[in-house]
Amino acid sequence: MMIQPFDDTYFMKRAFQEAEMAFEKGEIPVGAVIVIDNKIIARGHNLTQTLNDVTAHAEMQAITAAANFLGGKYLQNCTLYVTLEPCQMCAGALYWSQISHIVYGARDLDRGCINLKTKLHPKTTIRGGVMEDEASELLKRFFIQRRNLN
């Protein structure tokens, strides 16, 4: 059997490292990486509190950084790994980016793009549930800590 070091779990763990960085800053812990040909070309973590900016979601920063790296705004052949299901804003940005694949961890039933039926680009596939339990656990840990601090 071939060993495949670069699988979904490998890249989702890198997204988790970003989420942990958000956690340490007191941000809702969501992290993302964008990958092309098994190489991470962009990273991002939620910075909405730090930057006082509702648009500063992990995915938005990763999209901007990936386009910057590629020198073009379309993210064809790229895969986004993100620890939480994208919201309408991020899914809307991903629509414009024409990204090839979206892989997410925890589901967001109330504010995620699946239940809110945000339109994705016809060239984009989306799949959730990769390290879902760990992603939910991290979010729960954050909200419990925040409640205890208030």
Add this chain to the structure above:
Amino acid sequence: MMIQPFDDTYFMKRAFQEAEMAFEKGEIPVGAVIVIDNKIIARGHNLTQTLNDVTAHAEMQAITAAANFLGGKYLQNCTLYVTLEPCQMCAGALYWSQISHIVYGARDLDRGCINLKTKLHPKTTIRGGVMEDEASELLKRFFIQRRNLN
């Protein structure tokens, strides 16, 4: 009869000035301003080509600038004037911002938030058709010019 200098047309014309700036840069001409208490606190125009970034819509930049001006990320009591109906991404960002009012010019039947049913914040009102003909005309002029250049 009281003269009211600061009406929807007044502020939409300011959004148009932004759209014209986008036009001159070869960008799809969309402009936006954000207003609180009859004062413009933020401006933006589409820069997706210039910045190589699908997230650089007029509204996104205005949202970030307004939050920066206010020192907080929520845009309560603010009104966004934008020459084109917001897309899913921008409407999704406006959802997070809890902005009070959205006023737009031209409709975008295919990619706008109305037909795509993007969820807005319950505190937000949205109204279109302000200077709609002028906004459509500007967009048409841009696409005709671009076709002739190619």
